[in-house]
Amino acid sequence: MKTSDYVAFSVNKLPKGYVFTYESLIDDVNKREAVIKALNRMVSAGKLAKLAKGKYYKPEQTPFGTLLPDVAQVVKDLLEEGGKPIGYLTGLSIYNRLGLTTQVSNIIQIGRNDIRSSFHRERYTISFIKQKNIITKDNIPLLQMLDTIRYIKKIPDTSIESALKRLIALLKGHSENELSRMVRLALKYPPSTRALLGALLDQLGMTTLSGGLYPTLNPITQYELIGADKVLDYTEKWNIK
Numbered sequence: 001m002k003t004s005d006y007v008a009f010s011v012n013k014l015p016k017g018y019v020f021t022y023e024s025l026i027d028d029v030n031k032r033e034a035v036i037k038a039l040n041r042m043v044s045a046g047k048l049a050k051l052a053k054g055k056y057y058k059p060e061q062t063p064f065g066t067l068l069p070d071v072a073q074v075v076k077d078l079l080e081e082g083g084k085p086i087g088y089l090t091g092l093s094i095y096n097r098l099g100l101t102t103q104v105s106n107i108i109q110i111g112r113n114d115i116r117s118s119f120h121r122e123r124y125t126i127s128f129i130k131q132k133n134i135i136t137k138d139n140i141p142l143l144q145m146l147d148t149i150r151y152i153k154k155i156p157d158t159s160i161e162s163a164l165k166r167l168i169a170l171l172k173g174h175s176e177n178e179l180s181r182m183v184r185l186a187l188k189y190p191p192s193t194r195a196l197l198g199a200l201l202d203q204l205g206m207t208t209l210s211g212g213l214y215p216t217l218n219p220i221t222q223y224e225l226i227g228a229d230k231v232l233d234y235t236e237k238w239n240i241k
Contacts (some may be wrong), residue, residue, distance in 0.1 A: 007038040017069040052121045087091040088140040089110040090147045095155050100166050132188040142182045150193040160227040182232045183212050192223045195238045202234040
């Protein structure tokens with residue numbers, strides 16, 4: 001089979017919106033140039049689209065135009081390496097999914113142990129948030145929650161009161177074991193995050209868990225979160241003003 005026919009056959013089996021590189025189609029380095037040429041011809045013919053240099057996807061056409069790949073596909077090379085997670089979607093990337101805002105951002109935020117400067121890929125700006133905890137598949141949802149608590153003031157198109165009510169509902173969906181792990185992970189977060197998590201846990205009646213956070217805070221430090229006292233009953237205890 002000719003290289004161009006093989007490439008067309010392989011691409012045809014891929015789902016729409018799936019991001020891939022020429023390397024994922026063929027292992028023979030001697031055919032690298034032929035594969036790249038075949039892919040670029042498919043781009044010119046409108047059968048493929050380029051996401052970034054060396055990254056392709058099958059575009060999905062709708063009455064409203066061409067759909068971009070799912071956000072996780074756009075940055076999957078930044079989220080996983082060798083089958084292990086090295087990053088996770090967070091911040092502006094997940095607020096809509098968590099029901100915290102109706103806005104959909106063109107900024108993709110990624111939590112990673114090692115971070116780099118922001119850059120552009122297609123219409124997206126990709127930025128990074130430093131994560132001090134080890135990233136595993138099991139703790140990613142917990143880290144996403146902690147990041148949301150940390151950056152609650154930066155959630156677009158919502159109020160502090162609305163965000164807190166939604167966070168309480170989301171935390172209710174976690175088991176006691178998960179909340180206990182979240183408390184341990186929170187120890188590597190700023191004091192303001194630990195204080196707000198403590199107040200949220202108290203609101204849920206999880207005082208045994210919140211008790212592990214209270215001694216880690218400076219008793220004279222205050223944390224500004226205007227409107228929190230309209231939702232939370234224990235803001236004074238946690239020095240949230």
